[in-house]
Amino acid sequence: MSFIEIKNIVKEYQSGGEKVKAVNNISLEIQQGDFVSVMGQSGSGKSTLLAMLGGLSHPTSGSVVTDDIDLFTLSSESLANFRREYLGFVFQSYQLIPYLTVLENTLLPLVPGGYSKKEQRDKAFSILDKLHLIGKTKRLTDELSGGEQQRVAIARALVNDPLIILADEPTGNLDSMISEEIMRIFTDLNNDGKTIIVVTHNEEMERFANRRIYLKDGKMEEVYNGCS
């Protein structure tokens, strides 16, 4: 049994009175510890697939089963619990809360978890230390550079110690040097046993993944297994 099993997943949107299939009947199995890159042009359905993997968006048909949990049979509340326990999200535009500091943004996923203040701080500081952000914990996020903001987003994704990291164009707004640094962080996390799924259209970045998936018009065209 695979860690993540995607079966015949379809996502349709209404566009100008017509139904458009953003994801068209994709089936895929991902093992624990995989580093998967999802490639494809804009509008190919990469982000939609990632959103369904994260339980953020419901498919029109098909299923996603993660660690034997059929995501779309869960209630909205249980799905929130699942996201908190299993997933860490990293987005292209960082998606940090502007009125919260680096520390507060980082420990955000711990807030609904019932952790004490000390536990929250210990976990957040430990991650921020690894990501070299320890001197900037009290800063508001818009005072940071793009690379630093993305590292805060990664810290937030990791603070709950999730099994899976879903990253949507995590280097899209960063220069090549910072992009390399971010991808190395993902590689380190993968080496620590995390399952990483990264959506990117940057071919430079796909070399970090051990599995590559190519999407075109919502369909999966090719799958490569093994490091390049």
Added chain:
Amino acid sequence: MKMHDISFLSLRRRKAKTFFLVVGLVIATALVVTLIIVSKSISVSIAKNMDEFGANILVFPQSEELSLNYGGMNISGVSVGGKELRNEDAALIRTIKNKDNISIVSPKLVNVANVEGKNVLIVGINFNDEFRLKKWWKLDGSKPIQRNEIVIGADIKKQLNSGLKKDLKVRDKNYSVSAVLEPTGSQDDNVIFMDLAEAQVLFNKRNDLSLIEISALCYSCPIEEIVKQTSSKLPNAKVTAIRQTIESKMDAMHRFEHFSFGISLVILIISGLIVFANVSASVNDRTREIGIFRAVGFKQTHIIKIILLEVFVASVSAGLIGYVCGLLSSEIIIPIISMSKETAMQNDFNLLLLSTALSITVGFISSIYPAFRASRLDPTIALRSL
């Protein structure tokens, strides 16, 4: 960090948005507080003026005899022995439980005397009380100061061919006319008014009274209660409320109160809509943030809690500020509307609770739908990047 910390941090660090949210609620609350205080103050002021405008309670001696008539009111015969009203009775009225509601007590002695060959009604009064009671009286001349000075009605002037500064002989004693009443259209036109103590001496009825007229402030106290209390103080007297006067005053007051209530309601609805638009816009502005919360594992109920707690804190602050603003603006507006600096501002502590409750209610109603809608947003749409 706890869930409520997010609400407080949002309010504290998004100062401009918090400011506009609070200001919207403050305006709504302050408007309503101002309207309530102003309308209540003006109501009380009008009620007080109306209450002082003529008597609304009459006190007669208990009597089986036929009555004299004065001003359309029946007055018991004056010779009924021990049942007559006394000067002390007028003083006793001021000792009832609701004595603060007693504005004017005007004791009277009514008698008939032959003046210049004609039978004329002579009424002994305390001029100061009577002038307060009958604000519609207009004098040609001056208010009597000496005990031998009298005021005559307009018809008396004609019938007795009398006038200002002229003397009239009553029971062999000369009285100087200090003022002539302008026509009132009432029986006052056919009456000679003189000092009460002088009348009691003149008619040999020392300490006796024919009736007592009372002006009670009945706006905040049921008139029946004052009548009951007065009756228990004066067991030998018949105490009657003048229904027609009271009903017409109360009717006028109720109309004014309904009018004020209507205006308050309209302003409340308009303010509520403005606040609704403001709060809705504020929540709608936060869809991306809500998407982030959802993505990192916040439940829908968490999102609603965060938003509603923010609105609650803003509403409570706005309620308190709105109350203070309402008080200040009332203080400015009341003298302008009432055209009198003497109109007292009617304020009580309950209004503070009311303004806070109102602010919370408006804030809650305005935000509950946007908060629910926001919590149910598809996180991918909220984030827009996925």
